[in-house]
Amino acid sequence: MATLASDALRKGAAPIGQTGLSITYQRLMLVMLVFAGVTFMIVGRLLFLQVFTDRADGASLANPLIPPRADILDRNGVPLARTIDAWSIYVHPNKLLGDPKAVAERLAALMPERSAAEFESILRSGKSFQYLSRRAVPELVQAVNALGEPAISFAREPERLYPQTSLAGHILGWTDFDGRGVSGMEKVLEGRLTDPAQRGTPVELAIDSRVQAAMESELGAAVTKFSAEGATGIVLDIHTGELIAMASAPNFNPNAAGRSDANALFNRATLGVYELGSTFKPLTVAAAIDAGVIKSVAQRYPSGAPIAIGRFRIKDDHPIAGSANIVETLVHSSNIVTAQIADQMGEARMQATFKSLGFNEPAHVELEKGRPLYPREWSRATVLTSGFGHGIAVSPLHLASAYAALVNGGIWRPATLMKVKHAPAGRRVYSEETSMTMRKLLRMIVLEGTGRKGEAPGFRVGGKTGTAEKVSSSGGYSKKVNVSTFAAAFPMDNPRYVVIAMLDAPHATADTFGFTTAAWNAAPVVSRVISRTGPLLGVLPDDRREIDVSAMMALVGKQQGH
Amino acid sequence: MIARGFKSVIWVGAVGAAAIACYMVSLQVATERADLTKVESQIIAAKRDIRALQTELGTRGRMSQLETWNAEVLALSAPTASQFLPDQVTLARFDQPEATLDQTIGQVRMASAETAPETPATAAPSAPVVRAAAPAAAPAQPMVRQASFTPELPRSSAALPAKPKIEQAKADKPVTKPGSAKTIAAKAEVKQAAVAPAAAKKPDTKTAAKAPAKPAAKTAAEKPRTAKAEPKLAAPVKAAAKKPQGSAGN
Numbered sequence: 134m135a136t137l138a139s140d141a142l143r144k145g146a147a148p149i150g151q152t153g154l155s156i157t158y159q160r161l162m163l164v165m166l167v168f169a170g171v172t173f174m175i176v177g178r179l180l181f182l183q184v185f186t187d188r189a190d191g192a193s194l195a196n197p198l199i200p201p202r203a204d205i206l207d208r209n210g211v212p213l214a215r216t217i218d219a220w221s222i223y224v225h226p227n228k229l230l231g232d233p234k235a236v237a238e239r240l241a242a243l244m245p246e247r248s249a250a251e252f253e254s255i256l257r258s259g260k261s262f263q264y265l266s267r268r269a270v271p272e273l274v275q276a277v278n279a280l281g282e283p284a285i286s287f288a289r290e291p292e293r294l295y296p297q298t299s300l301a302g303h304i305l306g307w308t309d310f311d312g313r314g315v316s317g318m319e320k321v322l323e324g325r326l327t328d329p330a331q332r333g334t335p336v337e338l339a340i341d342s343r344v345q346a347a348m349e350s351e352l353g354a355a356v357t358k359f360s361a362e363g364a365t366g367i368v369l370d371i372h373t374g375e376l377i378a379m380a381s382a383p384n385f386n387p388n389a390a391g392r393s394d395a396n397a398l399f400n401r402a403t404l405g406v407y408e409l410g411s412t413f414k415p416l417t418v419a420a421a422i423d424a425g426v427i428k429s430v431a432q433r434y435p436s437g438a439p440i441a442i443g444r445f446r447i448k449d450d451h452p453i454a455g456s457a458n459i460v461e462t463l464v465h466s467s468n469i470v471t472a473q474i475a476d477q478m479g480e481a482r483m484q485a486t487f488k489s490l491g492f493n494e495p496a497h498v499e500l501e502k503g504r505p506l507y508p509r510e511w512s513r514a515t516v517l518t519s520g521f522g523h524g525i526a527v528s529p530l531h532l533a534s535a536y537a538a539l540v541n542g543g544i545w546r547p548a549t550l551m552k553v554k555h556a557p558a559g560r561r562v563y564s565e566e567t568s569m570t571m572r573k574l575l576r577m578i579v580l581e582g583t584g585r586k587g588e589a590p591g592f593r594v595g596g597k598t599g600t601a602e603k604v605s606s607s608g609g610y611s612k613k614v615n616v617s618t619f620a621a622a623f624p625m626d627n628p629r630y631v632v633i634a635m636l637d638a639p640h641a642t643a644d645t646f647g648f649t650t651a652a653w654n655a656a657p658v659v660s661r662v663i664s665r666t667g668p669l670l671g672v673l674p675d676d677r678r679e680i681d682v683s684a685m686m687a688l689v690g691k692q693q694g695h
Numbered sequence: 696m697i698a699r700g701f702k703s704v705i706w707v708g709a710v711g712a713a714a715i716a717c718y719m720v721s722l723q724v725a726t727e728r729a730d731l732t733k734v735e736s737q738i739i740a741a742k743r744d745i746r747a748l749q750t751e752l753g754t755r756g757r758m759s760q761l762e763t764w765n766a767e768v769l770a771l772s773a774p775t776a777s778q779f780l781p782d783q784v785t786l787a788r789f790d791q792p793e794a795t796l797d798q799t800i801g802q803v804r805m806a807s808a809e810t811a812p813e814t815p816a817t818a819a820p821s822a823p824v825v826r827a828a829a830p831a832a833a834p835a836q837p838m839v840r841q842a843s844f845t846p847e848l849p850r851s852s853a854a855l856p857a858k859p860k861i862e863q864a865k866a867d868k869p870v871t872k873p874g875s876a877k878t879i880a881a882k883a884e885v886k887q888a889a890v891a892p893a894a895a896k897k898p899d900t901k902t903a904a905k906a907p908a909k910p911a912a913k914t915a916a917e918k919p920r921t922a923k924a925e926p927k928l929a930a931p932v933k934a935a936a937k938k939p940q941g942s943a944g945n
Contacts, residue, residue, distance in 0.1 A: 183721045198742055215750055296754040346758035591776030664773040674776035 204335035219292030339375035359639035410601030413522030464582030475520025497547030587656035591674025596621025
């Protein structure tokens with residue numbers, strides 16, 4: 134090219150004098166310059182692109198490792214909810230080639246959830262798009278692909294998977310087909326889970342899946358054994374308010390939430406409110422010790438005769454003859470004495486205690502929660518009965534938080550399902566000294582009283598049984614239908630966890646000797662859960678450790694046989 | 696002249712070669728970059744696979760599945776308090792080193808020493824008692840050995856370790872004879888155990904203890920008591936009866 138140009142210049146410069154020729158040369162020269170210029174421009178641009186373009190940009194723009202919705206993990210990093218690429222099978226009915234009837238029959242054989250007639254109507258609809266199956270397993274996709282119908286196509290769609298199936302279903306909730314949280318933590322954390330900046334990092338819940346599994350299996354076994362309507366169990370870290378486990382039976386599988394019945398979807402731990410009965414007695418006693426109504430655990434109250442209040446009579450199934458001190462009151466679970474203590478406390482102080490424990494407002498947790506049935510009008514009868522847990526209905530989670538405050542040194546903290554680094558400040562409900570006394574009293578109930586079946590050897594369990602009569606559908610209390618609760622904490626010499634088990638309407642079996650009280654059904658659940666999970670929670674069983682209850686042991690009369 | 700004529704050709708060639716070289720370099724860079732992108736995408740694909748497999752593994756090994764397996768096959772139950780050891784000292788309690796011949800003889804000797812003070816309270820046949828007795832036996836053993844060993848040390852330094860012991864047992868006999876009848880019985884027992892022929896392996900320790908005790912026994916009342924207190928030590932005695940045979944074979 135350069136040679137040609139120079140030739141042309143040389144020839145053009147020759148003084149021949151023929152103007153026509155020189156004009157031709159000049160034009161030729163111009164055309165060549167234009168061609169050369171365009172070529173150089175293109176080459177230059179290519180070189181520029183080659184050198185200065187950074188190809189790495191394209192790959193890192195959309196990182197395929199960041200899921201469309203963040204994972205949910207338990208406190209140890211075990212995945213509880215993940216998003217995976219699932220297969221969906223769809224059909225373009227307007228492009229169908231085969232005989233709709235034959236194809237429909239073969240589809241019905243592979244996917245029994247729809248009949249052949251339904252498939253045929255889909256195939257004959259003439260629409261351009263229709264899902265045949267979403268969240269299909271690879272085997273099904275393969276089988277449908279083997280039909281060889283070109284109108285049927287497959288695609289991969291993000292799908293929410295709960296690898297632990299029904300584990301913690303009530304806590305996790307579920308998502309709809311479009312990946313939006315419908316219930317549970319999926320709904321609560323919707324913003325956090327889908328936030329593009331944060332969805333790369335998984336969310337850690339406070340749940341420990343091992344403890345949750347143990348609680349669910351023990352509750353499930355108890356529900357089956359006692360033919361109960363339902364049950365709930367809670368394990369709460371008393372120092373941080375973290376819910377280590379929260380189970381409700383019957384439970385459901387969030388992978389197929391739509392196919393569960395309404396009873397299973399109901400979370401009894403937070404949505405259900407129950408009169409929890411005698412488990413309130415330690416709360417009343419602690420408040421009375423704090424208020425100075427009870428000056429010593431040796432203080433005695435008459436316990437033999439029922440108390441008449443209006444048209445009610447407060448009585449005990451097995452009254453303690455004569456009088457009872459505070460230790461005996463709790464060990465033998467005396468309604469009569471607790472009612473007198475509540476009476477001495479008076480309405481104002483009882484209400485103040487219940488309000489500081491949050492019994493007048495929905496439980497403090499992220500999930501949907503039920504509103505407690507807190508009495509509006511406080512008569513003397515209300516005060517007396519509330520002392521032993523009747524006439525006031527709260528959720529089991531309320532009780533767990535209250536027991537945590539009772540044994541952790543007196544600080545009430547809101548319960549949470551999120552893993553927390555620093556415990557919230559909380560508010561003081563009981564004095565530290567009262568809390569120490571209550572630890573011993575709770576331990577005494579398990580050693581000597583109604584909570585004996587709640588003992589887990591070596592774990593120093595302390596707790597209180599509660600058997601409340603359930604309000605029947607016709608109003609009024611039913612003697613036969615109970616709500617049995619056992620609220621416990623362990624290890625009592627340095628409490629760390631509160632464990633609560635509640636059975637809704639359990640039936641008596643042969644080995645409970647016809648009893649439906651908490652000592653026979655709820656307490657063994659707590660005992661087994663503690664034995665199974667104590668070491669996992671860092672509490673090793675030790676037969677040589679014990680909280681010192683010798684002083685209280687001396688106060689318990691041995692004349693009571695039960 | 697020719698060089699001048701080819702000058703432009705050479706220039707064009709040089710510039711062309713340089714351009715191609717530059718282009719080759721940039722092409723090489725582009726190839727490397729493409730490879731890098733490919734590896735990166737492979738890494739991403741691998742990570743995706745890992746995640747999918749982890750999910751599958753987690754789903755197949757979910758808690759409820761493990762629980763079912765446990766119920767059907769493993770039947771594991773919650774550990775009890777006795778299965779946890781708080782410190783190293785408790786752990787050391789479980790360490791029972793293989794007894795040497797020296798020690799087993801010593802133990803048998805100890806057994807007799809134990810029966811002498813007459814403690815019927817220790818007859819409870821529980822495992823910890825055996826363990827508690829074994830360390831208690833240890834301090835007593837060197838005492839006896841020291842008394843009999845020191846004079847012999849210079850003489851039998853080159854001899855087999857098994858031989859002097861039997862000798863020692865024999866040598867002990869006259870020394871302890873003036874003592875109580877019970878110790879004599881025990882020494883005789885040791886002797887028999889050490890020198891016992893193969894047939895002596897079978898008979899149970901009760902008879903073994905009685906047989907040597909009979910000739911030496913002067914107090915009939917104490918004899919059965921030693922026999923009773925000893926069932927626990929049956930194993931060491933048997934071991935003692937076996938061991939010397941082994942050493943005799945050597």
